[in-house]
Amino acid sequence: MTKRAAQAAVWAASAAIGIWLVLDVVRQRALGVDDPGLYFVVVATTVAAVAANGVARSDRHAVLAVLMLWWLVAAVGSDAGVMWPDSRLASTTYFVFTGVVIGAYVHMALAYPSGRVEGRNDRLFVVATYTVALAWIAIPALFYPGCTSCAPAVPSLAFTGSTFDYSGIGTAFEWIFIVLGGVFVGLIVGRLRSWPRGARLTMVPLAVAGLFATVHFIIRQAAILTTWSQASAALDWADRINLVAVPVAIFVGVLAVRRRRGPLGDLVVELGNAPPGQVRAALARSMGDPSLELALWLPDHGGFVDETGAALDVSKHVGGGRALTVIGPPERPLAAIVHDDRLVGQRPVLEAAGSAALLAFENARLQAELRAQLLELQASRARLVAAGDAERRRLERDLHDGAQQRLLALGLALQLLQNERPDARLLSEAQDQLQAALHELRELARGIHPAILNEKGLQAAINSLIDRSPIPVRTDIECDRLPSPVEIAAYFVVSEALANIVKHAEAQAVSISVRLVDDRLVIEVSDNGHGGATPNAGSGLQGLADRIGALSGSFRLESPAGLGTTVHAEIPCASS
Amino acid sequence: MRIVVADDSALIRDGLAELLPLHGFEIAATCSDVTALTDAIAAAKPNLVVLDIRMPPTFSTEGIEAAKAIRVAHPEIGVVVLSQYVEADYALELLRSSPARCGYLLKDRITDMRVLAEALRRVDQGGSYVDPELVDLLLRRRSATNGLEQLTSREREVLSLLAQGLTDRGISERLWLNAKTVETHVRHILAKLNLPIDTGHNRRVLAVLTYLRDAGVSDRCP
Numbered sequence: 001m002t003k004r005a006a007q008a009a010v011w012a013a014s015a016a017i018g019i020w021l022v023l024d025v026v027r028q029r030a031l032g033v034d035d036p037g038l039y040f041v042v043v044a045t046t047v048a049a050v051a052a053n054g055v056a057r058s059d060r061h062a063v064l065a066v067l068m069l070w071w072l073v074a075a076v077g078s079d080a081g082v083m084w085p086d087s088r089l090a091s092t093t094y095f096v097f098t099g100v101v102i103g104a105y106v107h108m109a110l111a112y113p114s115g116r117v118e119g120r121n122d123r124l125f126v127v128a129t130y131t132v133a134l135a136w137i138a139i140p141a142l143f144y145p146g147c148t149s150c151a152p153a154v155p156s157l158a159f160t161g162s163t164f165d166y167s168g169i170g171t172a173f174e175w176i177f178i179v180l181g182g183v184f185v186g187l188i189v190g191r192l193r194s195w196p197r198g199a200r201l202t203m204v205p206l207a208v209a210g211l212f213a214t215v216h217f218i219i220r221q222a223a224i225l226t227t228w229s230q231a232s233a234a235l236d237w238a239d240r241i242n243l244v245a246v247p248v249a250i251f252v253g254v255l256a257v258r259r260r261r262g263p264l265g266d267l268v269v270e271l272g273n274a275p276p277g278q279v280r281a282a283l284a285r286s287m288g289d290p291s292l293e294l295a296l297w298l299p300d301h302g303g304f305v306d307e308t309g310a311a312l313d314v315s316k317h318v319g320g321g322r323a324l325t326v327i328g329p330p331e332r333p334l335a336a337i338v339h340d341d342r343l344v345g346q347r348p349v350l351e352a353a354g355s356a357a358l359l360a361f362e363n364a365r366l367q368a369e370l371r372a373q374l375l376e377l378q379a380s381r382a383r384l385v386a387a388g389d390a391e392r393r394r395l396e397r398d399l400h401d402g403a404q405q406r407l408l409a410l411g412l413a414l415q416l417l418q419n420e421r422p423d424a425r426l427l428s429e430a431q432d433q434l435q436a437a438l439h440e441l442r443e444l445a446r447g448i449h450p451a452i453l454n455e456k457g458l459q460a461a462i463n464s465l466i467d468r469s470p471i472p473v474r475t476d477i478e479c480d481r482l483p484s485p486v487e488i489a490a491y492f493v494v495s496e497a498l499a500n501i502v503k504h505a506e507a508q509a510v511s512i513s514v515r516l517v518d519d520r521l522v523i524e525v526s527d528n529g530h531g532g533a534t535p536n537a538g539s540g541l542q543g544l545a546d547r548i549g550a551l552s553g554s555f556r557l558e559s560p561a562g563l564g565t566t567v568h569a570e571i572p573c574a575s576s
Numbered sequence: 577m578r579i580v581v582a583d584d585s586a587l588i589r590d591g592l593a594e595l596l597p598l599h600g601f602e603i604a605a606t607c608s609d610v611t612a613l614t615d616a617i618a619a620a621k622p623n624l625v626v627l628d629i630r631m632p633p634t635f636s637t638e639g640i641e642a643a644k645a646i647r648v649a650h651p652e653i654g655v656v657v658l659s660q661y662v663e664a665d666y667a668l669e670l671l672r673s674s675p676a677r678c679g680y681l682l683k684d685r686i687t688d689m690r691v692l693a694e695a696l697r698r699v700d701q702g703g704s705y706v707d708p709e710l711v712d713l714l715l716r717r718r719s720a721t722n723g724l725e726q727l728t729s730r731e732r733e734v735l736s737l738l739a740q741g742l743t744d745r746g747i748s749e750r751l752w753l754n755a756k757t758v759e760t761h762v763r764h765i766l767a768k769l770n771l772p773i774d775t776g777h778n779r780r781v782l783a784v785l786t787y788l789r790d791a792g793v794s795d796r797c798p
Binding site for chain 2: 400411439
């Protein structure tokens with residue numbers, strides 16, 4: 001039920017009850033009825049309706065209030081048969097509401113405090129009660145022929161035209177109701193027992209409902225067993241008292257919880273929910289002082305600032321009907337509130353509210369700070385990796401342009417020498433050593449940074465890795481040129497994964513897939529080896545995870561024993 | 577045979593300029609960058625250009641670009657690229673632009689003038705040259721479906737030399753086989769690998785090399 005619909009229902013039901021009560025009093029006075037029961041019912045019903053409206057003021061309890069009023073409407077509505085004994089419509093209303101009121105009572109009591117009947121047992125019981133009560137009243141509604149000097153005197157609109165003696169069925173239903181009453185008491189007692197101690201205040205209405213059901217139950221039993229002549233009157237009074245007891249108890253229960261939290265609690269909740277920049281407004285609203293100013297103390301700044309961070313000289317605002325409340329020790333204030341000086345009497349509230357506002361601020365500030373730090377950390381990680389990559393590239397170039405060129409020149413010189421002394425054995429040995437050195441140097445440079453990655457991109461560089469793989473590799477690579485950090489990271493994922501497979505996995509086949517999916521480069525390297533790989537600290541895999549983390553990517557290693565290993569990495573490719 | 581040497585390192589330029597004449601080559605000019613190389617070619621009209629793959633300004637693969645440009649502008653001039661990288665993609669890029677009169681040689685080879693001299697002669701005679709280490713790398717690679725497992729070990733030997741750019745006669749000299757036998761081997765190899773038989777020699781080198789290159793990486797997942 002929406003909030004709006006609940007409010008409308010509360011209004012409509014309250015109005016109906018009010019009109020009904022006036023009609024009832026007028027009619028009964030006209031008939032000369034003047035007994036305490038009548039006035040008690042009027043007062044009790046009014047109090048109950050007022051209580052229901054009180055409950056409805058809290059949005060959270062609007063549905064509960066609707067259920068309370070539904071029950072009250074049914075309770076007073078069942079009087080229709082007495083008010084207009086000669087109206088068949090009134091007779092019908094009487095029958096329907098006489099049944100409904102029983103179910104509505106159980107419904108209201110068990111829907112407390114949330115407005116919903118929670119739990120399968122409770123729901124089943126509510127449905128059962130409605131069903132039994134309506135079935136019980138369906139028999140007279142269908143077969144009651146009417147009788148003079150009875151109320152109602154005429155049959156209902158649903159009357160079938162025939163009748164029979166259904167007093168036996170009525171007795172059977174009496175027993176069923178006694179059983180239902182017992183179950184109801186059982187449900188309530190079960191709830192009271194299972195609820196935590198902190199919920200004690202909220203138990204009041206249930207305790208009352210349970211007590212009433214019990215008392216009613218005992219009176220009924222006693223009346224049946226002893227054919228007690230006053231039983232009817234006693235039951236009437238129990239009903240009348242009940243009319244006010246449960247609604248008032250619900251009202252008290254709801255109110256008690258609100259009271260316990262108090263307006264300050266509401267304020268704290270509101271401030272906690274206030275979006276950044278709205279804390280002052282929330283405070284002003286709840287204190288009812290629209291010109292209220294909130295000032296925060298900045299220790300670095302040595303002064304107060306307002307919510308937006310602009311400096312605020314509080315002394316200028318004080319005087320002329322404005323007062324200052326400082327929060328925290330005067331020599332080391334945390335915050336201050338400039339407010340209407342008529343609020344001085346509310347200082348404890350203001351102080352508490354200011355502290356709550358401060359909490360909200362601190363919270364927002366810490367979050368912003370944390371976010372900024374995370375961003376900075378992320379950027380710094382990315383910079384570190386980029387710097388490392390640049391360094392590797394430079395190293396590779398230096399090896400080629402420096403050491404390698406010198407070794408090559410040395411090789412040329414050796415050949416010139418050899419030309420002059422073709423028989424020198426040492427010279428040819430030196431030549432061989434030189435070849436080996438050049439070969440090692442080339443592989444070293446390649447391992448540090450493969451030049452082909454810059455030149456031709458990821459696909460060519462991975463193909464070059466595969467050229468060197470002793471294990472057959474299947475590939476599925478679909479990507480054009482990507483930002484350099486992404487290419488380098490992806491290359492090292494494949495390179496490190498392949499190296500691990502060759503070293504440890506004893507695999508017969510490897511498959512490499514590199515694809516661009518929604519601006520993320522998804523890399524997967526899997527083998528059919530023996531699995532069981534772990535990204536130990538200091539291992540190449542851990543380094544990979546760090547490298548990819550620095551690019552805000554994700555890295556996952558799946559290596560169930562005996563089922564091969566899959567390295568899965570995703571790197572966001574937003575050009576950077 | 578007149579040769580222009582292009583390398584940004586003076587040590588290498590001077591060394592080659594001193595060594596090559598000892599092996600019967602004539603140095604027409606030496607230069608240190610691509611612009612100077614273009615001028616030198618126009619002025620000296622060499623038979624052959626030997627150039628480093630890394631040249632100014634970016635020191636990456638300018639050499640390949642320059643070699644391709646030379647082959648287009650001067651089809652009569654052979655080009656040998658000296659490379660620091662054992663990368664099939666670079667060699668293929670070069671040979672694809674012009675399989676004839678092209679060589680891709682590891683730079684290490686200048687420390688063994690006999691190898692360099694063979695490469696220069698073969699390219700000068702209109703052939704192609706692919707460094708044996710690169711061919712070895714591709715042949716060593718194992719793949720479940722690369723087709724090489726159908727070859728006998730003798731056929732693999734022949735295939736390797738074929739990929740390096742040797743002619744049938746060159747292969748028969750290298751392996752001490754008679755020309756007829758080599759021809760038969762070559763036919764068998766090409767048939768087993770589903771490669772065309774009737775193309776010219778240099779096209780065949782390119783086809784074999786492409787085959788070897790793709791054999792390891794082309795068995796893509798669907």
